[in-house]
Amino acid sequence: MCIKDVLFELSRLDGPAGFENKITDYIIELTLDFVDEAKKDEMGNLILFKKGNKNGEKILLEAHVDEIGLVISKRIEGNFMAFSTDGGVDPKILPGQRVRFTNRKGERIKGVVGYLSPHFRRNVEKLRMDDLFIDFGIQDIEIEVGDVGVIDVEPVELNGDLVSGKAFDNRASCAILIDLLRRLKNVVLNLDLYALFAVREEFGSSGAVGAVYGIRPNCAIVFDVTHADVKDPTLSDVRLGKGPVFSHGTVVDGELLREFEEIANSSGIPFQREAVPGRSGTDTDLIQLVRDGVKTMLISIPLRYMHTPTEVLSLKDLNLTVRLMTEFLMRKG
Known part of the structure; x- marks a missing residue:
């Protein structure tokens, strides 16, 4: 290779x-x-x-x-989970990102980082981690507190000899x-x-x-x-x-x-x-x-x-x- x-x-x-x-x-x-x-x-x-x-x-x-990564900190309700960071993650890069977590069975579970739509935000303040949550889509998802994840993205070739990922x-x-x-x-x-x-x-x-x-x-x-x-x-x-x-x-x-x-x-x-x-x-x-x-x-x-x-x-x-x-x-x- x-x-x-x-x-x-x-x-x-x-x-x-x-x-x-x-x-x-x-x-x-x-x-x-x-x-x-x-x-x-x-x-x-x-x-x-x-x-x-x-x-x-x-x-x-x-x-x-x-x-760097993400870690589930608690279940908010249903399919929504609060999370924290594992290493130096800037909250500003997270809203709208696809993520994937690995559960205790070794299965990859996908979700998205949720954030209140700009239509409903009356003022723009500094983004905080507690403004964000993971939406896994269904309520009975097999994800527990302590499970870790990363942003779900594929590496790509750019122009010339540059690559991104x-x-x-x-x-x-x-x-x-x-x-x-x-x-x-x-x-x-x-x-x-x-x-x-x-x-x-x-x-x-x-x-x-x-x-x-x-x-x-x-x-x-x-x-x-x-x-x-x-x-x-x-x-x-x-x-x-x-x-x-x-x-x-x-x-x-x-x-x-x-x-x-x-x-x-x-x-x-x-x-x-x-x-x-x-x-x-x-x-x-x-x-x-x-x-x-x-x-x-x-x-x-x-x-x-x-x-x-x-x-x-x-x-x-x-x-x-x-x-x-x-x-x-x-x-x-």
Whole structure:
């Protein structure tokens, strides 16, 4: 499968924070022939291991698999349900959306987000979550408090190499790691390579820490997304299609950063820079603190409209990142 097909299949799967099993199971299915070991830990993190030909250093590649979602909080009456958010969902994107929830039997149940029609709203106030509800259409629907769901949308190809869909944050990074492992299938490295597909990033990055503690890597390269094409004078200028983004800041190891910039420059791989003066809002923030500290590098994929069902990215950036990581690992190993 090409990287676009992998991304689209990952986008179609539902895996809000804390409910990522469908995603990690699918990744195991795709990568089992590429690695020496695949296991899940007690948190649900998926850890893939590719053994090197000698006792070299341990390099960790990490991407979170979860997405933002919705959770049923109570039955209002009949087929109407109140709901809350699982992760950073903006209420403004929800009115009129189709949604799908997974019940205790594993069945997908579809509904719509209801909101009082504008014909009956006398004044326009700030939208609140308690203004919204899920309409499942019939009263005896098998949905319970605690069932989780996502916005019901299909990934699509746009013009050029741009694509749009839900959960590209952070299934784009997952697709990169899967494609990288595929390319390295018949390559024996002089290092031990770990790929961590971490859970619960959208709810405080609680998933990755325990897995990294157990792996005890010499360094960790974290993959996530970052805001692109945003007109904000306080943000770095990041564009779609201009290559992966290297974070510059306190959470990133300076030596690793310089190494990646040298590899990119010598290989003719375009890249972008982003200032991250404090916390990055990614798993990087906690991974660097594990045990006696982990050297970390944060590589981000440019993304428009983050945390919406119509996130947009350039496939060119994904392929450039795979090429960059292939160069990095081949030089290391």
